[in-house]
Amino acid sequence: MAFNATWFPGPEAVAGMQQLGSAQELAALVIYLDPDSLAIMPPTDPAEWPRFIGLLRQLRDGAAELADHLARSGGE
Numbered sequence: 001m002a003f004n005a006t007w008f009p010g011p012e013a014v015a016g017m018q019q020l021g022s023a024q025e026l027a028a029l030v031i032y033l034d035p036d037s038l039a040i041m042p043p044t045d046p047a048e049w050p051r052f053i054g055l056l057r058q059l060r061d062g063a064a065e066l067a068d069h070l071a072r073s074g075g076e
Helices: 046-075
Strands: 014-019 027-032 037-040
Antiparallel strands (some): 014 027, 027 037
16 A cells, blocks of 8 residues: 655654554654654564664665755755
């Protein structure tokens, strides 16, 4: 299933990892967009985690690249 969405964060937007329970697989990357939120959950099968870890690293790198671009463009 394909899903595309665009959000514009509000002034109270934050992001981070949240442990949703005591098991490792119950952690998520949570983005509170003020007022909406998005949780990116790991696959239920740990055998799929290496590919998911790769996606998380791409998100990290893409976010850093965008932050650097915006900072160079006068955003800081």
